[in-house]
Amino acid sequence: MLVRRLEQVNLALKKLTIRGSLREAASTHLSLGPRYENGFWRIGEWAPNATAIFLIGPFSDWKEMPEFALKRRDGSDCWEMSLPEEAMPHGTLFRFGMHWRGGSGDRIPSHADRVVQDVHTNIFNAQAWRPDPYVWQHGTMTEKLRAPLIYEAHVGMAGEGDGVADFHHFTEHVLPRIKRAGYNTLQLMGIPEHPYYGSYGYHVTSYFAVSSRFGPPEAFKRLVDTAHGMGLRVIIDMVHSHAAGNEVEGLSRQDGTPHLYFHAGDRGRHEGWDSRCFDYGKEGVVRFLLSNCRYWLEEYRVDGFRFDGVTSMIYHHRGMNRSFTHYDDYYGDEVDEEALVYLSLVNRLIHEINPSAITIAEDVSGMPGLAYPREFGGTGFDYRFAMGLPDLWTRLLKEVPDESWDLDKIWFELTNRREQEPTISYAESHDQALVGDQTHFFRMAGAAMYDHMGKGDPDAHIDRAMALHKMIRLITVATAGAGYLNFMGNEFGHPEWIDFPRHGNSWSGHYARRQWSLVDNVDLKYPFLAAFDREMTALADAGDLFASPRVRLLGISNIKKWLAFERGAMVFIFNFHATRSRVDHPVPVSPGDYSLCLNSDGQRFGGHGRVEEEQRFFSFPDAKGAHHIYVYLPARTALVLRRS
Numbered sequence: 001m002l003v004r005r006l007e008q009v010n011l012a013l014k015k016l017t018i019r020g021s022l023r024e025a026a027s028t029h030l031s032l033g034p035r036y037e038n039g040f041w042r043i044g045e046w047a048p049n050a051t052a053i054f055l056i057g058p059f060s061d062w063k064e065m066p067e068f069a070l071k072r073r074d075g076s077d078c079w080e081m082s083l084p085e086e087a088m089p090h091g092t093l094f095r096f097g098m099h100w101r102g103g104s105g106d107r108i109p110s111h112a113d114r115v116v117q118d119v120h121t122n123i124f125n126a127q128a129w130r131p132d133p134y135v136w137q138h139g140t141m142t143e144k145l146r147a148p149l150i151y152e153a154h155v156g157m158a159g160e161g162d163g164v165a166d167f168h169h170f171t172e173h174v175l176p177r178i179k180r181a182g183y184n185t186l187q188l189m190g191i192p193e194h195p196y197y198g199s200y201g202y203h204v205t206s207y208f209a210v211s212s213r214f215g216p217p218e219a220f221k222r223l224v225d226t227a228h229g230m231g232l233r234v235i236i237d238m239v240h241s242h243a244a245g246n247e248v249e250g251l252s253r254q255d256g257t258p259h260l261y262f263h264a265g266d267r268g269r270h271e272g273w274d275s276r277c278f279d280y281g282k283e284g285v286v287r288f289l290l291s292n293c294r295y296w297l298e299e300y301r302v303d304g305f306r307f308d309g310v311t312s313m314i315y316h317h318r319g320m321n322r323s324f325t326h327y328d329d330y331y332g333d334e335v336d337e338e339a340l341v342y343l344s345l346v347n348r349l350i351h352e353i354n355p356s357a358i359t360i361a362e363d364v365s366g367m368p369g370l371a372y373p374r375e376f377g378g379t380g381f382d383y384r385f386a387m388g389l390p391d392l393w394t395r396l397l398k399e400v401p402d403e404s405w406d407l408d409k410i411w412f413e414l415t416n417r418r419e420q421e422p423t424i425s426y427a428e429s430h431d432q433a434l435v436g437d438q439t440h441f442f443r444m445a446g447a448a449m450y451d452h453m454g455k456g457d458p459d460a461h462i463d464r465a466m467a468l469h470k471m472i473r474l475i476t477v478a479t480a481g482a483g484y485l486n487f488m489g490n491e492f493g494h495p496e497w498i499d500f501p502r503h504g505n506s507w508s509g510h511y512a513r514r515q516w517s518l519v520d521n522v523d524l525k526y527p528f529l530a531a532f533d534r535e536m537t538a539l540a541d542a543g544d545l546f547a548s549p550r551v552r553l554l555g556i557s558n559i560k561k562w563l564a565f566e567r568g569a570m571v572f573i574f575n576f577h578a579t580r581s582r583v584d585h586p587v588p589v590s591p592g593d594y595s596l597c598l599n600s601d602g603q604r605f606g607g608h609g610r611v612e613e614e615q616r617f618f619s620f621p622d623a624k625g626a627h628h629i630y631v632y633l634p635a636r637t638a639l640v641l642r643r644s
Contacts, residue, residue, distance in 0.1 A: 009344045026290035033111025047255035048077035057094035064097045093125040100256025115193045115209040124249035134221045138228040147546040148483035151183035155214045162509035167219035182537035185233045198500035203244035233303035241309030242275040280338040304358030313339040324365045347380030371421040386425040414479040422482035429487045441493030467636035470600040478572045491533035492519040492526045528606030569643040575633040582633040591627045598640035610634040
């Protein structure tokens with residue numbers, strides 16, 4: 001089966017490159033959609049089932065007129081026309097009047113690079129966009145990233161007010177925070193155009209257009225450019241797993257058929273997500289999706305992609321209500337091998353265009369080989385997410401008192417991965433705080449968070465929440481395979497949940513924002529959590545933590561609630577016991593001299609200061625020659641030691 005999959009990839013590659021390179025095959029955006037060339041707009045569209053297409057806009061009084069009709073290319077399924085710039089100057093709104101056998105309807109061009117919504121009518125239109133070219137100040141990031149420390153963010157909810165924040169605000173106010181926090185990679189949600197704000201950007205309608213609700217394309221370019229100047233890479237969520245079911249502003253029935261871009265019948269609909277499922281067996285669809293990635297890499301100089309919903313792509317059952325408990329689940333008839341071929345091709349293309357680009361698979365199934373090199377039979381992603389970990393922490397915080405946590409099970413989940421496939425771990429992302437749920441810190445602190453986050457307020461609920469928040473995140477980072485992710489604001493224990501404006505909340509943006517004033521207020525405890533997170537990421541980066549993939553367990557006791565492990569030159573020691581501190585606690589280590597480099601109980605992190613800072617520990621052999629150090633380990637505290 002693996003051999004057959006490799007053969008399918010090679011066959012598809014040969015077919016796509018029969019007239020040139022893979023990069024040339026990924027070029028539909030250069031021949032379709034609105035393109036400005038030498039004083040003329042060239043308009044093209046792939047629409048095999050169309051019988052007529054008209055360009056409509058203010059130039060035609062929004063009527064279908066013969067002089068604005070597209071012509072079918074000879075022997076082709078593509079239509080095209082041209083008109084002088086003065087007929088459609090910069091800023092002009094337009095769309096297609098599409099006709100097919102038995103029907104007609106308005107459509108947005110599939111390759112439109114600028115789509116805007118009328119704030120009064122909510123109607124979407126394409127827009128002729130020809131501003132002064134953006135002048136880039138910084139080059140593309142070409143150095144291979146050592147290990148991604150990812151800051152997941154959403155531009156619209158990055159402001160403190162109830163409104164939708166824009167690219168300018170994010171560039172000026174949020175990028176500096178990310179840099180100071182110690183992260184090296186920015187992962188942005190919701191960048192391609194999507195009509196429903198509350199979808200987080202996962203119901204895409206226009207794949208080549210930057211979401212206009214956040215500002216013009218040039219503002220996004222400035223965001224990426226500024227981030228590069230700070231040494232930050234920028235990756236975006238790429239939603240090639242499904243598309244919005246919208247027909248006028250989406251691709252659902254672009255030429256009147258429901259199966260131009262998507263599978264026909266039930267296979268073309270994702271009932272759980274109320275969306276359409278791409279047909280990766282069609283060459284036209286594959287070219288469209290490949291071109292989409294090339295476009296974002298070249299036009300906006302993004303540094304890669306987090307591919308959303310990979311599980312839904314690679315199984316006919318979409319991963320719905322499946323547990324994936326046996327390897328047979330990865331090789332049976334339910335696997336969509338055409339999707340795997342596409343993913344292999346797109347990874348090849350991305351890394352041909354930019355060898356230092358980052359690709360990450362969001363897959364909950366554990367399909368072997370997704371993050372394994374193509375030349376060895378893998379799909380070619382650079383990383384995959386360890387998606388079981390946030391579910392583990394959420395389940396524990398919801399259902400099990402921390403006094404009863406099973407450390408053996410926690411350790412297994414933290415380290416259960418294939419060493420050959422680089423994984424990125426995280427304790428919580430945006431998913432854990434969606435409406436109906438809560439951020440981890442808010443779940444632990446409860447109502448006390450509203451009244452007892454003052455720096456001088458010794459509240460027991462807050463004390464527990466702060467201690468466990470630091471320990472959970474540290475142990476997740478320290479055991480991560482190849483990288484770490486944090487969602488915007490969670491590094492300082494952001495309260496409450498995320499809920500975008502919708503009918504059910506009277507279209508309020510109160511919970512679709514970030515309260516940066518909390519972490520900026522030195523009279524509150526939020527800065528303590530931010531300081532710990534900053535030193536934690538600095539330790540992982542400066543200590544080159546992920547260069548040592550092996551994590552060696554030194555000791556664990558489910559009864560005493562402590563564990564210790566070694567990674568490279570660092571030793572991590574955790575005491576999860578709620579009340580019992582341990583004096584002169586023996587920890588088996590490699591022989592050497594150790595210094596204390598991070599202490600979660602430090603007063604600068606809102607702890608009790610029970611451990612003397614800048615200590616050194618010397619290992620001593622026992623009667624059998626095994627070496628130990630002896631440490632004071634307060635309750636709900638984590639220590640990190642480094643061997644000299």
